[in-house]
Amino acid sequence: MKILVTAKKVVDVELTMHVQDGAIVQDGMQYVINAWDESAVEAAVQLKESHGAETTLVSVGGGDNSDMIRRCYAMGIEQGIHIEDPALAKADSSIYARVLQKVYEKGDYDLILTGKQAQDTDSGQTGIILAEYLGLPCVSNVVGIDVVDDQHIQVSRSGDSGTEIVSLELPAVVNVDVSINEPRLPQMRGIMMAKKKKIDVMDLAGLGTSADAVNSASPKSEVLEFMPTETRKGGQKFEGDAAEITAKVVELLANEAKAL
Amino acid sequence: MAKVLVVAEIKKGNIKSSTTELLSKAKSLGAEAATVAIGADVGALAPELANAGSDTQYILEDAGMAFFSAGPYASAVVDAAKQFEADLIWFGFSESGKAMAPRVAAQLDAACATEITDIDLSGKHVEVIRPAITNKVMQRVKVNTPKLVAVVRAGAFEADTGITGSENVVKLAAPEADLKAVIEELVSEASGEIDLADADVVVSVGRGAKDQAGIDLVRELANDLNAGFGSSRAMVDGGFMAHNKQVGQTGKIVAPTLYIAIGISGAIQHLAGMNGSKVILAVNKDPEAPIFNVADYGIVGDLFEVVPLLREEIAKQKRKR
DSSP: OEEEEEOOEEEOTTSOOOEETTEEOOTTOOEEEOHHHHHHHHHHHHHHHHHOOEEEEEEESSSOOHHHHHHHHHHTOOEEEEEOOGGGTTOOHHHHHHHHHHHHHHSOOSEEEEESSOTTTOOOOHHHHHHHHHTOOEEEEEEEEEEEETTEEEEEEEOSSEEEEEEEESSEEEEEOGGGOOOOOOOHHHHHHHHHOOOEEEOTTTTTOOTTTTTTTOOSEEEEEEEEOOOOOOOEEEOSOHHHHHHHHHHHHHHTSOOO | OOEEEEEOOEETTEEOHHHHHHHHHHHHTTOEEEEEEEESSOGGGHHHHHHTTOSEEEEEEOGGGSSOOHHHHHHHHHHHHHHHTOSEEEEOSSHHHHHHHHHHHHHHTOEEEEEEOEEEOSSSSOEEEEEETTTTEEEEEEEOSSOEEEEEOTTOSOOOTTOOOOOOEEEOOOOOOOTTEEEEEEEEOOTTSOOTTTOSEEEEEOGGGOSHHHHHHHHHHHHHTTOEEEEOHHHHHTTSSOGGGBBSTTSBOOOOSEEEEESOOOOHHHHHHHTTOSEEEEEESOTTOGGGGTOSEEEESOHHHHHHHHHHHHHHHHHHO
16 A cells, blocks of 8 residues: 655744734744654554555645654654755645645645645645645544555544544555554654655656646635734733632622623 | 625534535635535524525535544535535534645645634735634734635634525535445434533633542532633643543634633633633632633632632622512
């Protein structure tokens, strides 16, 4: 089984963010692998270990992604591709999906694994749009993957009414949730080996495509500005004798907030 | 006049509040509103959908649609959108909505925006507001395509009971089943338990509860309030609570009238899951816990002492009525 797994380099969401003049302040930003993609990478490595799957990582945009890609190598990924091109500066989910489509078409993959959303945009679209462009079956919010045979897998999806068990015919796209696994910490040996491993960096021409072919000049939407999140108003915090403050708060909940 | 197609959210034969909220918003924007309802048994809901503000009810009623399957469901939405000539296609914030929206957008070559909190149709381009970076910031997004598919944040729009529509049913032909993605089984969430996403009141338990005894204590409070019983990620990871109980960015997003966080510190991923709640009450031993930054009412104290007191006080309030 040949697996193509995506990884996006994103801002570390644990950091304090500042919004200034409609933009996010860039100084002191740290970048990490998108947590959902990290789970996809772990899932790919697990399939390598259990079923001998071959794994290829692809990352699009983000500038220098070598740290992130080497981390994935240290986890067990065998090959890494990084597509970087100035034309992708304004890429939206549909453009990323077109680029990923081109990467997929150059290989011979049975399974595409992606994280279900990226923690910077929280959009959750790219994997699904990619499946549409490729005409492949797709399941999102996957919390478990089982290999049935060379042509079929079965996945568990966390749906609105419970867990859906879905049989997929390969090739297919699976978008995973972080609850699917706990990504392994790279070990020293993996880290050392990863340092020497090659990363295939290329621009759109190198991929055998072009800005036009991926519609990079026409994002379907674009961010005009960032704003701080509206902070909730109010906020009365009570300390002191438990019985007294609890009685006070419940009274406020009932009469002030009318929530009881 | 803009034309909005609202994808009705139906659970156990009931139309969920998101449908009404989205229809109200559509009407408040002066748009023409239609709905599309899909399932094995949804035809009977047409009058209720009309009542909620829909002027055209696209109905796909077919035994093959009993279980959600993203491909066929999305095809039905696209069919309705094309027939209605919808400019805007809105989904409520659900797993099925999130699975369908990008497909519908790709098939209509439209932009897709997830978790929008507001929409502006007044300018040359449609603009939406949505959160990003785990809800730490908001973005104002310009839509460049003539059509927009959006998933609306839970509770973002208000339902207006004064809004009404008219009954005008259009039946949709059943799309082909997705032979490559076959749903084999649906393992239902434990019956009898209140669905977090639907509950008016949600009580969630966090690491402060320590173990099963603490969980049981907090569950009593949830039962008293007839509330949904949720959890922070810590207690799910610890094996104390099932994953479907997790409130947070990687679990369920809830927007109840009252959210009570017991022993939860307030990590940003958790906050992203309950920030839309109308009223938030938090109980935590640590006065610096980030949860107090979003709670309308905060009690600094030991939950093992406070929860029994809460139950007592709440019982007193109930007796007053």
